[in-house]
Amino acid sequence: MILESIRQAIVTLRLQRLRTFLTMFGVVWGTASVIFLLSWGEGVRQMLESGFTKIGKDMATVWAGQIGENFTPAIDRRYLWFTREDEEAVARRARLATLVGAESELWTVVGFGQRAFTMSVRGVEAANFELRSVSVASGRPISRFDVQHRRRVAVLGVKARDRLLGAEGRVGSTVRIHGNRYEVIGLLERVGTQLWRDSAEIDEQVWIPITTLLAIGPRYGIDDEITDMILFRYPGRHAYDAAKREVRSILAKRLRVSTRDEEAIHVVSAADALKQIPIDDMQGLFLILAVTTLVIGGVGVMNMMLDSVQERRSEIGVRLAVGARRRDVVAQFFLETVAMTGIGGLAGVGLGIAGSLALGSLEVPDVVPIPVLQGWAVATAVGVMTGVGVLAGLVPAWRAARVDPSLILRVE
Amino acid sequence: MTPVVQLEALEKRFSAGRMEVHALRGIDLAIAQGEFVAIMGPSGSGKTTLMEIVGCLSRPSAGTYRFAGRDVSGIDADGLSRLRGEQIGFVFQSFNLLPRLTALENVELPLVYRGISRRERRERAGETLERVGLAERASHRPAQLSGGERQRVAIARALINRPHVILADEPTGNLDTTTGGEIMTLLDELHAEGHTLVIVTHDPLIGDRAPRHLRIRDGRIESDERAA
Numbered sequence: 001m002i003l004e005s006i007r008q009a010i011v012t013l014r015l016q017r018l019r020t021f022l023t024m025f026g027v028v029w030g031t032a033s034v035i036f037l038l039s040w041g042e043g044v045r046q047m048l049e050s051g052f053t054k055i056g057k058d059m060a061t062v063w064a065g066q067i068g069e070n071f072t073p074a075i076d077r078r079y080l081w082f083t084r085e086d087e088e089a090v091a092r093r094a095r096l097a098t099l100v101g102a103e104s105e106l107w108t109v110v111g112f113g114q115r116a117f118t119m120s121v122r123g124v125e126a127a128n129f130e131l132r133s134v135s136v137a138s139g140r141p142i143s144r145f146d147v148q149h150r151r152r153v154a155v156l157g158v159k160a161r162d163r164l165l166g167a168e169g170r171v172g173s174t175v176r177i178h179g180n181r182y183e184v185i186g187l188l189e190r191v192g193t194q195l196w197r198d199s200a201e202i203d204e205q206v207w208i209p210i211t212t213l214l215a216i217g218p219r220y221g222i223d224d225e226i227t228d229m230i231l232f233r234y235p236g237r238h239a240y241d242a243a244k245r246e247v248r249s250i251l252a253k254r255l256r257v258s259t260r261d262e263e264a265i266h267v268v269s270a271a272d273a274l275k276q277i278p279i280d281d282m283q284g285l286f287l288i289l290a291v292t293t294l295v296i297g298g299v300g301v302m303n304m305m306l307d308s309v310q311e312r313r314s315e316i317g318v319r320l321a322v323g324a325r326r327r328d329v330v331a332q333f334f335l336e337t338v339a340m341t342g343i344g345g346l347a348g349v350g351l352g353i354a355g356s357l358a359l360g361s362l363e364v365p366d367v368v369p370i371p372v373l374q375g376w377a378v379a380t381a382v383g384v385m386t387g388v389g390v391l392a393g394l395v396p397a398w399r400a401a402r403v404d405p406s407l408i409l410r411v412e
Numbered sequence: 413m414t415p416v417v418q419l420e421a422l423e424k425r426f427s428a429g430r431m432e433v434h435a436l437r438g439i440d441l442a443i444a445q446g447e448f449v450a451i452m453g454p455s456g457s458g459k460t461t462l463m464e465i466v467g468c469l470s471r472p473s474a475g476t477y478r479f480a481g482r483d484v485s486g487i488d489a490d491g492l493s494r495l496r497g498e499q500i501g502f503v504f505q506s507f508n509l510l511p512r513l514t515a516l517e518n519v520e521l522p523l524v525y526r527g528i529s530r531r532e533r534r535e536r537a538g539e540t541l542e543r544v545g546l547a548e549r550a551s552h553r554p555a556q557l558s559g560g561e562r563q564r565v566a567i568a569r570a571l572i573n574r575p576h577v578i579l580a581d582e583p584t585g586n587l588d589t590t591t592g593g594e595i596m597t598l599l600d601e602l603h604a605e606g607h608t609l610v611i612v613t614h615d616p617l618i619g620d621r622a623p624r625h626l627r628i629r630d631g632r633i634e635s636d637e638r639a640a
Binding site: 015314315317318319322323324326327328405406408409410 | 463469489494502504522
């Protein structure tokens with residue numbers, strides 16, 4: 001019976017090729033859209049997440065600011081700064097900060113041969129490589145000892161290296177930073193376009209030991225080893241808020257400010273920014289759009305099958321006359337509609353998968369989202385398609401069941 | 413012997429729009445096993461309505477109808493479907509073959525709804541097609557057959573369940589005289605083999621070939637004659 005219906009649907013399909021094609025196009029397109037849009041939405045999500053976390057996976061940045069106006073008389077809104085001792089305190093005491101590093105930035109002139117540019121020079125610690133999820137493509141990273149001994153060594157980002165050293169530059173070249181000579185000990189691997197960054201992108205930065213950077217010039221006229229930011233890694237997104245609270249309370253105590261003063265101690269991470277982007281809403285919207293297309297496609301199929309019931313009333317009459325029961329007729333038209341939707345739907349699944357894979361395999365810049373085929377997108381498409389087919393099948397089947405067998409003697 | 417078809421004081425009314433049509437007004441009729449009856453009358457006389465009721469395609473408004481001794485008013489819709497499929501064979505003026513099926517598949521159709529296996533269906537349908545002289549046309553679709561051939565296929569479809577009665581509604585109405593004559597010859601043969609036949613026609617030449625003539629006018633039986 002089911003095989004018979006599928007066969008019947010194929011026959012109907014063959015007899016009315018253009019009409020069937022136009023009708024089924026809605027189902028094909030709708031099903032393909034569900035898969036394609038959901039996969040593309042996932043691609044957008046992954047693009048955003050990777051773009052936002054290139055600054056460092058699960059990494060938060062703490063900045064020292066100014067005492068907030070709600071926490072002190074205006075006259076006393078002093079500026080705050082972190083020292084490396086503050087950083088060490090966080091490293092020692094914060095249980096949710098699994099990795100901690102200090103970093104300072106100095107925009108200064110970096111030269112090589114006849115070339116010189118103003119670049120973002122970062123004073124870093126050994127831990128910063130891991131914190132920022134980047135390793136060296138050649139040479140070696142900045143070590144603990146480089147930091148201890150204030151060595152004049154530098155590690156260059158990909159773009160910094162291309163601009164500064166050009167083709168002839170390599171590990172072992174000597175560059176000038178703020179008038180002093182530094183040995184290039186390593187080159188960072190390519191990070192790519194960052195959707196979230198602190199001033200320059202990592203690819204454009206020049207890294208030197210933080211102690212060396214602090215020795216370059218007076219910072220704020222204070223002798224302490226000042227650090228612009230404290231970086232820390234939190235154990236996964238679910239722990240971010242707790243880690244943030246813990247680190248803030250440690251630093252607030254040391255700087256003697258309120259733990260609630262977000263202007264004084266400013267903690268940010270890509271997670272905060274990602275939260276602002278309504279990816280799930282967007283996915284929901286995609287789903288609604290695609291499902292609507294599919295439902296409209298289903299209405300088309302239903303309409304066609306209603307026509308078909310009307311045209312085949314004498315066939316129904318004959319079937320009833322030769323012994324078909326109403327339920328046989330109902331089943332026939334129901335299954336035919338479901339089969340037709342199913343054929344269109346499977347074509348749509350194929351199209352959706354093929355389209356997602358084809359576009360997903362394109363080489364595109366970092367910030368262009370491409371579909372990432374999702375099993376659950378295919379499952380959703382098949383599920384919705386089945387539901388639409390069943391709903392579209394009920395009405396024609398019910399109409400077919402109401403055909404009066406005696407019409408067979410009356411129609412010419 | 414119990415008549416195959418037995419109608420007593422049968423009435424049929426139906427509404428056509430706002431008008432109430434009184435199509436059959438008290439029909440008493442018995443058709444015995446092996447009879448060949450022609451029901452004749454002008455259009456609007458009620459002969460199609462009578463056929464419809466005899467074929468269990470609709471129910472009488474009043475009176476009783478016994479089919480092979482069984483009162484059909486006690487049978488539900490599914491039961492009537494089964495009765496039609498197994499004990500009544502229909503032949504229509506416009507053949508009513510399913511255009512998408514081959515001749516063989518059309519003949520098989522009543523067996524499909526009895527749940528008979530594909531192999532047995534093939535075999536029996538093949539034999540029946542052979543009986544009506546169309547064995548070599550089995551795989552043709554109706555559109556590839558002539559009118560006479562289509563009607564033969566339809567007769568084969570009516571025959572396949574060895575029904576108690578074959579009801580033919582203007583079986584030659586869409587055929588030329590020669591082909592119509594061939595179909596009537598086939599029906600004569602079936603009668604000779606012992607089948608019970610009821611044909612509805614308005615053509616006296618066709619009706620005269622049946623041994624028993626029933627004339628209907630205005631929903632009543634006007635005459636019931638048997639040829640010697």
